[in-house]
Amino acid sequence: MTNTLHRRGTPEELEHDYVVKCFPAGKQEGLPEKIAIFRRIASSHQPVNARLPNGTVREVNEFVFDNPQAVKSVLSELKAADLGISIVVSGLIERVRTCCRDVGLPFHTVEHSLGVLGRTENLPSTGIVEIASLCGHGMVSFNLIEKMVYQVKLGRLTPRQASIYLAKPCTCGSFNPARAEAILERLRARS
Amino acid sequence: MDIDKKRCVGCGNCVPWCTMGVISIGPDHKAEVNTEECVECNNCYRCLPSEGRNPTLVRVIRRILRIFRLSYDAPLDVCPTGALSPPDLKWPRFVRRAFSDPEAPRTSAQFDSDPGAPFAAFGGRGTGEIKGNDVTGRLKLGEVGIVIELGRPGLGARLREFEKVTRALAPLGVFFEPQNPLTVLIKGLNTGEMDPLIVDEKVLSAIIEIRVKEIQVKEVLNALRRVQGDLATVMSIGIAARCKSDSSVEYPAPAIEAGFTLSLNGKCNVGLGRPLYEERKI
Numbered sequence: 001m002t003n004t005l006h007r008r009g010t011p012e013e014l015e016h017d018y019v020v021k022c023f024p025a026g027k028q029e030g031l032p033e034k035i036a037i038f039r040r041i042a043s044s045h046q047p048v049n050a051r052l053p054n055g056t057v058r059e060v061n062e063f064v065f066d067n068p069q070a071v072k073s074v075l076s077e078l079k080a081a082d083l084g085i086s087i088v089v090s091g092l093i094e095r096v097r098t099c100c101r102d103v104g105l106p107f108h109t110v111e112h113s114l115g116v117l118g119r120t121e122n123l124p125s126t127g128i129v130e131i132a133s134l135c136g137h138g139m140v141s142f143n144l145i146e147k148m149v150y151q152v153k154l155g156r157l158t159p160r161q162a163s164i165y166l167a168k169p170c171t172c173g174s175f176n177p178a179r180a181e182a183i184l185e186r187l188r189a190r191s
Numbered sequence: 192m193d194i195d196k197k198r199c200v201g202c203g204n205c206v207p208w209c210t211m212g213v214i215s216i217g218p219d220h221k222a223e224v225n226t227e228e229c230v231e232c233n234n235c236y237r238c239l240p241s242e243g244r245n246p247t248l249v250r251v252i253r254r255i256l257r258i259f260r261l262s263y264d265a266p267l268d269v270c271p272t273g274a275l276s277p278p279d280l281k282w283p284r285f286v287r288r289a290f291s292d293p294e295a296p297r298t299s300a301q302f303d304s305d306p307g308a309p310f311a312a313f314g315g316r317g318t319g320e321i322k323g324n325d326v327t328g329r330l331k332l333g334e335v336g337i338v339i340e341l342g343r344p345g346l347g348a349r350l351r352e353f354e355k356v357t358r359a360l361a362p363l364g365v366f367f368e369p370q371n372p373l374t375v376l377i378k379g380l381n382t383g384e385m386d387p388l389i390v391d392e393k394v395l396s397a398i399i400e401i402r403v404k405e406i407q408v409k410e411v412l413n414a415l416r417r418v419q420g421d422l423a424t425v426m427s428i429g430i431a432a433r434c435k436s437d438s439s440v441e442y443p444a445p446a447i448e449a450g451f452t453l454s455l456n457g458k459c460n461v462g463l464g465r466p467l468y469e470e471r472k473i
Contacts, residue, residue, distance in 0.1 A: 005429045005458055006343070014456050025323025025464055060322070075461065084465030086323045090458045097438065100461055107438040108462030109324040111336075111431035113454035114412070114446060117419040118426050122346055132344050137293045138396055139210060139234050142345050147207040147267075168238050168268060169208065171293045 003136035004090035004174050006113045008129060009183075011092065017134075017179050018071045018091035021062035025086050034083040035061060041077045045070040051173025066178045068092075072099040079103055090174075127187045131166060134176050139169035149187050159184035192229055192236060194222050198274035200249045202265055205235045205275060210291070210395055211347050222274070230347055230395045231284070232291035233277050241273025283389045286350070289372065291395035318370045318400060321431045321460050328468025329368075335408050335442050336431040337365075339415065341424055342396035348424040350376070351390040356399055356426070357383030359418040363411055368400035405432075405441045412449035431458075 004019045022038045024031055038061060039052060047063040047070075065071055071089060078087055089096045093110065100107060116123075123129055124142050131145045132138065148162040157165075163180040192214075194205075199221040206214050206222065210232050213225040242265065249271055256262055265271045280288055288295050320338060321330065330336050339356060342348035353373060361367075361383035367374045378384045403411055408430070415428060428451075432440040443453055 005338075006340075006427045006454075007456060011455055017456075021322070023319055023322035023464075025319065025326040026466075078463060082465075083463070086325050086460060086464035088322050088458055088460050090456065092455055093457045093459060094455070096459050100438075100459070105461045105463070106436070107434040107459050109321040109330060109431060109433050109460040110438075110440055111321050111429055111458040112443075112446075113457060114428040114430055114451040115454070116344070116425050116427050117415060118341075118422040118424055119346070120425055123344065123425065129344055138343050138345055139232065139293065141208060141210045141212065141234070143207040143209065143212050165267060169210075169234050171237070 003172065005111060006116075006133055007090070008126075008133045009179070013130075013179060013182065014092050015068070015095070016066040016182070017176050018065045018068060018089065018096070019062055019174050019176075020065065020071060020074055021060050021088050021090075022083075023060055023086040023088060028084065031085075034085055037081055037083060038078070038085065041081065042074050045073050048178045049167065049173055049175055051171075060172075062173055064174060064176045066176070068095045068099055071096065072102055075099055075105060076103040079105060127183050131180050131183050134174070134180060135170040136172040136174040137170070139171065140166055140175070141169075144169070149184065152184050152188050159188065192224050192231065192233065193276045193278045194224055195274045195276065196221050196223075198246045198272045200246055200253065200272055200274075202271055204265060204267060204270060205239055208235045208238050208268075210234050210345070211393075228347075228393060229287070230291040230393050231277070231280060231288040232395050233288070233294065234292075236275045236277050237294065238268055239270040239275060240268075241275075242269045242271045243273060244271045246272045246274075283392055286376075286389050286392045287394055290397045291347075318368060320400070321458060323464060324433065324460050325462045325464035325467055330402065330431060330433050332433050332435070333405055334432065335403050335405055336368075337401050337403060337408075337411060338429040338431070339399040339401075340396050340427045340429070341399070341422070342394060343427045344425065346424045347393055347395050348397070349391060349393050350385060350397075352422055352424050353397065353399060354383065354385040354390055355421050356415070356418055357385065359383070359414045360399070360401060360411065363403075363407065363414060365401040365403050365407070365411060368402060371398065371400040373397050373399055405445070408442050409445040409449045412446060412451060416450065429457075 042063040049064040051062045053059040151157040159181045163177040167175045201220040213228040217223040
């Protein structure tokens with residue numbers, strides 16, 4: 001799943017958007033305990049959203065952070081814990097590279113987005129697509145985002161309240177409500 | 192998605208939650224779904240729990256309020272009367288849900304209507320890609336993974352659109368990832384022809400996942416550029432590789448030569464999985 005690969009925004013906005021996920025690949029002894037340790041470490045650094053599946057332990061657990069310092073701290077503690085579970089970080093690649101370098105982790109595999117081709121003229125405005133890109137499965141509809149922008153402009157909802165509605169369809173937990181709130185503020189100011 | 196017209200009170204709450212924008216309020220003042228365009232993602236059903244109100248009572252109260260030029264708007268994320276219900280899907284329509292609903296079951300239980308349905312064992316839109324690459328070694332040094340997600344962002348795509356892309360890629364000798372659920376629907380891996388039974392089905396998005404040699408990157412990206420003009424939807428493209436010892440990868444140069452710009456953000460596997468694939472091989 002390309003999930004968190006195509007998140008959009010300016011470098012300044014992406015500075016506040018990181019996802020750390022664990023992916024249990026291969027055979028793992030004591031996986032439930034390892035997942036519990038991952039969750040404890042990640043949740044102790046003020047994530048802005050999380051996915052903590054209740055089903056099989058082989059599902060992806062993920063946490064969203066709004067600053068690279070938290071990512072660096074999480075990586076440092078995960079390295080010390082040596083859980084043996086694959087860890088993937090989504091975010092500004094150079095920022096993540098710096099975090100990894102500081103805690104002594106090399107990149108193993110890296111993935112970039114090359115953008116969107118095809119009928120791009122059918123897409124809505126940039127801000128709407130930016131918010132939609134925050135959900136890994138694209139479950140936040142353009143119409144819902146436009147409705148929320150409208151509600152915010154009318155003063156019926158605050159950007160924070162609207163961002164909570166927008167996070168609701170995202171079952172993978174990768175939606176960043178803090179970034180959505182900032183984008184909604186920007187779109188409100190533009191009216 | 193099914194909407195029970197006897198229960199629907201036409202509040203319109205479900206309309207904006209539809210990922211494809213195909214729920215509307217009809218001439219009878221009740222919600223209706225364009226089933227031809229619905230991708231069975233169940234987003235409306237999941238996000239709008241039933242308030243359990245009696246439909247007749249709700250209609251009467253709304254009429255009374257209207258007399259006094261008043262109205263009551265329910266919270267934005269409920270269905271007042273529980274009019275929404277996911278239908279029991281059969282093959283091949285179940286393909287829509289398998290690719291569009293992240294909560295769709297990942298077993299063959301839904302395929303009992305046709306045990307021969309080819310991707311009974313799969314679910315989701317793609318694979319773990321690079322997430323476990325430190326352990327699985329799926330992408331090795333010298334190889335490049337390319338993921339082409341059609342329908343994303345937000346427009347959806349018929350599977351015949353995917354066939355246009357697979358037909359453009361197959362002659363280049365690319366390797367279609369066998370664990371990817373879309374690969375299972377490709378009838379001829381040498382031609383890119385898809386199962387004709389499913390090409391008219393529509394999904395929110397799905398991913399064509401291929402592996403190529405570094406030397407093929409530019410050729411493949413050029414092919415994607417050429418085929419984009421034939422598409423009725425959008426495609427989001429991603430590119431990945433195993434890093435060298437200095438954490439660098441080889442694909443930026445050919446991607447730029449093919450006219451693409453690499454994103455500033457992306458995904459990084461930080462190599463904490465154990466045993467590492469390379470160590471396991473030793």
